Amino acid sequence: MPDVLPNFRSLGVILRIMLLVNGMVMLAIFARAASWQEGVQQIVIVSALLQPVLLSNLLLLFILHPLLAKLRYPQSIALVIVLVSMVTFTIQNWGSLLYIPQNMVNENYYMWRNVLSAGAITALLLMYFKLRTQALSPALHQARLQALQARIRPHFLFNTINAVLGIVRADPKKAEAALEDMADLFRTAMSHASDLLPVQQEILLAKQYLALEKLRLGERLQVNWRCENLPDDALIPPFILQPLLENAVYHGIEPLAQGGVIDIKFYKKDDALHLEMTNPRALREPSHSGNKMALVNIRERLALQFDIEASYTVESGADFYRVQIVLPYLKSKSTTNQESTADQAKYS
Amino acid sequence: MNIASITHSAPLTIFIVDDEPPARNRLKELLQDCAQHIPLKLLGEAANGQQALDQLSATPADVVLVDIRMPQMDGIELAQHLNKMSPPPAIIFTTAYDTYAIKAFELHAIDYLLKPIRQQRLLDTLLRARTAVKIQAEVLRKLTSQARRNLSSHERGKVYLIPIEQVLYLRAELKYITVRTLAREYLIEESLNALEQEFAEIFIRIHRNCLVAKKSIEGFEKLTEADTNETHWTVKLKGLSEQLPISRRQQHIVKEIS
Numbered sequence: 001m002p003d004v005l006p007n008f009r010s011l012g013v014i015l016r017i018m019l020l021v022n023g024m025v026m027l028a029i030f031a032r033a034a035s036w037q038e039g040v041q042q043i044v045i046v047s048a049l050l051q052p053v054l055l056s057n058l059l060l061l062f063i064l065h066p067l068l069a070k071l072r073y074p075q076s077i078a079l080v081i082v083l084v085s086m087v088t089f090t091i092q093n094w095g096s097l098l099y100i101p102q103n104m105v106n107e108n109y110y111m112w113r114n115v116l117s118a119g120a121i122t123a124l125l126l127m128y129f130k131l132r133t134q135a136l137s138p139a140l141h142q143a144r145l146q147a148l149q150a151r152i153r154p155h156f157l158f159n160t161i162n163a164v165l166g167i168v169r170a171d172p173k174k175a176e177a178a179l180e181d182m183a184d185l186f187r188t189a190m191s192h193a194s195d196l197l198p199v200q201q202e203i204l205l206a207k208q209y210l211a212l213e214k215l216r217l218g219e220r221l222q223v224n225w226r227c228e229n230l231p232d233d234a235l236i237p238p239f240i241l242q243p244l245l246e247n248a249v250y251h252g253i254e255p256l257a258q259g260g261v262i263d264i265k266f267y268k269k270d271d272a273l274h275l276e277m278t279n280p281r282a283l284r285e286p287s288h289s290g291n292k293m294a295l296v297n298i299r300e301r302l303a304l305q306f307d308i309e310a311s312y313t314v315e316s317g318a319d320f321y322r323v324q325i326v327l328p329y330l331k332s333k334s335t336t337n338q339e340s341t342a343d344q345a346k347y348s
Numbered sequence: 349m350n351i352a353s354i355t356h357s358a359p360l361t362i363f364i365v366d367d368e369p370p371a372r373n374r375l376k377e378l379l380q381d382c383a384q385h386i387p388l389k390l391l392g393e394a395a396n397g398q399q400a401l402d403q404l405s406a407t408p409a410d411v412v413l414v415d416i417r418m419p420q421m422d423g424i425e426l427a428q429h430l431n432k433m434s435p436p437p438a439i440i441f442t443t444a445y446d447t448y449a450i451k452a453f454e455l456h457a458i459d460y461l462l463k464p465i466r467q468q469r470l471l472d473t474l475l476r477a478r479t480a481v482k483i484q485a486e487v488l489r490k491l492t493s494q495a496r497r498n499l500s501s502h503e504r505g506k507v508y509l510i511p512i513e514q515v516l517y518l519r520a521e522l523k524y525i526t527v528r529t530l531a532r533e534y535l536i537e538e539s540l541n542a543l544e545q546e547f548a549e550i551f552i553r554i555h556r557n558c559l560v561a562k563k564s565i566e567g568f569e570k571l572t573e574a575d576t577n578e579t580h581w582t583v584k585l586k587g588l589s590e591q592l593p594i595s596r597r598q599q600h601i602v603k604e605i606s
Contacts, residue, residue, distance in 0.1 A: 158444035162463040166370030
């Protein structure tokens with residue numbers, strides 16, 4: 001996984017920067033202070049400079065992020081450090097009456113010390129974000145592998161082939177359609193390299209998967225799609241729906257003799273996409289661990305790609321199981337404005 | 349046994365159990381193909397264990413093809429109930445994928461077929477079926493980590509499935525065990541010790557010859573025998589008027605449960 005600049009437009013990144021910077025400064029102050037009172041006093045004084053500098057930098061990086069993201073990684077981090085130092089210098093210069101103590105002997109030292117500290121803290125933070133991405137990226141690699149394995153899960157593969165063989169003599173047309181669905185499913189599973197794909201494509205794939213399961217399970221498998229309020233230009237990470245559905249079929253529908261309904265609600269609300277999937281669950285079905293890996297992986301991928309802007313919650317009742325996923329609403333390239341291409345770039 | 353000797357005997361009767369219609373269909377087609385090589389007759393098919401037991405106790409089959417993963421009652425439990433019929437049918441398991449079960453089948457030389465099933469493999473297995481050895485009850489129990497969901501009682505050629513949660517107590521009497529539910533009593537031929545182990549979470553032993561369902565215990569009472577003047581504890585079960593004696597050795601459960 002190549003190094004990428006942190007996404008300065010993501011709420012998670014902004015919050016992390018604010019917490020870490022303030023935390024580091026406070027630590028430094030209290031390390032020097034002789035008493036709590038002095039520490040608090042110092043924090044108030046330092047904050048008068050620190051907060052404007054921090055907020056201005058965050059604002060600047062927020063605005064410039066699309067441009068920064070286009071540069072190569074070494075250049076972009078160098079530019080970020082230079083920008084932050086410049087902002088720090090400028091604010092101090094403008095507000096010199098306010099910031100530089102009247103009795104200060106060495107004004108120059110004071111000025112340059114702050115600019116250098118700002119640069120150093122920025123470098124530290126960039127290193128932190130780089131390490132964080134590296135620590136989390138195995139989850140992404142694993143996700144691709146697992147998504148592939150999930151789709152060619154032996155249980156699904158052999159049962160489906162068996163079902164197709166079961167209808168090929170009686171209903172060759174239906175068998176043809178089933179094999180075509182299977183080919184599509186496997187092609188997508190094996191070829192995917194992108195991080196985001198149009199939501200309708202993911203839904204189509206999920207429907208092809210369900211058609212195959214319906215071949216085996218017949219009337220036992222009922223699916224209720226409700227995605228009226230879903231914009232066509234929305235993008236989502238691949239392999240979110242299908243593993244969830246496979247889990248619902250394997251643990252929810254198959255153990256029930258009379259079958260049941262999988263309920264999928266997928267809609268846009270405010271600036272987020274909400275996915276809510278409910279499936280029945282057999283009362284005596286023992287707690288399962290088999291496909292848990294796929295679900296844990298979805299959670300990890302969402303955390304890595306969207307940080308705190310995505311959420312994943314599970315509600316497990318006595319006779320039902322519900323997964324709720326909230327994703328930021330990202331638009332596809334087809335609506336070509338600067339904004340959306342920028343959005344694309346920042347998650348790629 | 350070779351093909352020649354089989355062709356002279358009566359056709360092999362076969363029964364299919366699988367919850368998925370296309371899978372049953374596939375087996376039927378394959379059996380039709382096999383019928384050109386050995387005389388066989390498809391007796392019927394069922395989508396679940398209960399249906400299979402009902403139909404098979406009416407018309408027994410030589411061979412039962414049993415899918416492992418089925419709702420309500422899985423193939424292993426069905427085999428446990430089928431095994432008690434007299435004579436028991438030859439059981440051939442079918443499965444698409446189940447590494448755990450397959451390892452166990454190999455270990456105990458139990459016949460199984462992998463889906464999608466090849467005609468030749470099915471034919472080979474059917475040719476062996478008549479001479480197949482009955483799978484031992486302990487082996488079947490080892491195939492699954494789960495306890496059965498039902499006990500089965502065979503009466504006058506009919507198989508009764510008794511859901512385990514309906515059982516109030518199990519009492520050993522001579523060579524049988526009485527299974528008591530609210531509605532009636534059944535007799536089964538099993539060992540009380542094995543039942544105690546299999547359903548350790550559900551039943552508790554109150555006497556050398558008796559296990560009671562923990563959740564149906566209503567209370568305990570101390571009774572005095574009129575003739576000997578000895579006192580002993582009894583347990584009262586929900587919905588049942590009779591009280592079951594607790595042996596001295598098991599008296600500690602009175603404190604543990606109440």
